[in-house]
Amino acid sequence: MLKLSRYLLASLTGGFGLLLGVFALVHLNHYNHPGLVAVAVSAYLVVLLASVSMVRSVEVPLWIALVVFAVTLVEPFVMNTEHNGPLNGDYDTWYVTGNALLLGVIAVRGFRLLAAIGGLLQLAFVIYFDGISYLPQSGIIGAELLIGACIAIAIGLSRAEVQIARIQELTLAVEGGRLSAEVARDEHDRQVTRLASEVMPTLELIAEGKKLTGAQRKQIAELEVQLRDEVVGGRLITKAVSDAIVQARAAGALVEVVDQGGSLRVTDEELDELLSTAVLIIASANAGERLRLTAPADTAHVLRLTKTRPGVVTPDLDLKLGEGLV
Numbered sequence: 406m407l408k409l410s411r412y413l414l415a416s417l418t419g420g421f422g423l424l425l426g427v428f429a430l431v432h433l434n435h436y437n438h439p440g441l442v443a444v445a446v447s448a449y450l451v452v453l454l455a456s457v458s459m460v461r462s463v464e465v466p467l468w469i470a471l472v473v474f475a476v477t478l479v480e481p482f483v484m485n486t487e488h489n490g491p492l493n494g495d496y497d498t499w500y501v502t503g504n505a506l507l508l509g510v511i512a513v514r515g516f517r518l519l520a521a522i523g524g525l526l527q528l529a530f531v532i533y534f535d536g537i538s539y540l541p542q543s544g545i546i547g548a549e550l551l552i553g554a555c556i557a558i559a560i561g562l563s564r565a566e567v568q569i570a571r572i573q574e575l576t577l578a579v580e581g582g583r584l585s586a587e588v589a590r591d592e593h594d595r596q597v598t599r600l601a602s603e604v605m606p607t608l609e610l611i612a613e614g615k616k617l618t619g620a621q622r623k624q625i626a627e628l629e630v631q632l633r634d635e636v637v638g639g640r641l642i643t644k645a646v647s648d649a650i651v652q653a654r655a656a657g658a659l660v661e662v663v664d665q666g667g668s669l670r671v672t673d674e675e676l677d678e679l680l681s682t683a684v685l686i687i688a689s690a691n692a693g694e695r696l697r698l699t700a701p702a703d704t705a706h707v708l709r710l711t712k713t714r715p716g717v718v719t720p721d722l723d724l725k726l727g728e729g730l731v
């Protein structure tokens with residue numbers, strides 16, 4: 406749809422410019438050197454057709470805009486200095502509308518300021534060569550309106566492009582959030598299903614109502630801690646991390662692992678690499694130390710590992726892992 410509209414506008418602009426050029430060539434007898442005028446008109450047509458058809462993108466290169474601008478400066482001088490008599494209103498000032506087309510094209514294609522300057526110069530040329538009294542007959546009023554309309558269209562297109570970009574960014578953000586929530590929900594369901602299968606034997610043992618032995622009570626307590634770790638720790642609770650936690654707690658350290666959703670921002674391979682560092686630190690914990698491993702949702706890093714001691718305000722360790730990955 407957009408391509409069709411662009412091709413249609415380019416065809417209409419090129420066709421109108423070609424019509425103006427034909428009228429000028431039909432009246433070559435009004436000029437002292439018809440050959441020079443014919444070359445000037447042909448150059449105008451080539452530049453016009455090139456400006457509306459070259460480059461797939463909306464904005465044209467600077468050199469094309471400068472060539473167009475230069476042509477709009479040359480045409481008035483050639484047509485007026487070569488004219489062999491008073492202006493008769495028979496397309497002797499065809500270039501006024503013709504140049505307005507050129508300036509309108511570069512306005513829409515990214516050079517509004519250059520087009521505005523060119524429009525002011527066209528008005529100055531008409532006054533200089535033909536006088537103020539000839540303004541209504543020259544077509545300059547319509548030409549200036551055309552240039553102004555093209556500049557207004559270009560501004561509107563630019564603003565629309567910004568709005569479209571914002572809408573696209575918002576759409577991508579919403580879609581990204583939806584996908585993240587879906588992944589998190591699937592991960593949660595998977596974890597719940599796995600944990601349910603693991604704790605079912607213990608729950609059945611409790612449901613029997615029999616007196617539990619010391620070993621069984623210890624087993625249930627350890628299972629409760631394990632469940633709490635896996636539910637709160639999410640993707641951070643790998644086998645290596647679980648083994649390190651067991652080792653640290655056996656040494657008398659307090660360990661807390663919390664996945665706040667930040668782990669979903671990286672791949673399994675990246676997360677495993679980051680956790681390998683955390684595993685070494687957790688496994689080497691000593692009695693009385695408190696270790697907290699988290700995966701924040703909205704930070705510049707993926708993991709944060711802190712180690713503190715009772716009575717000490719400043720952490721012994723505050724390590725941020727995965728900066729640059731998100």
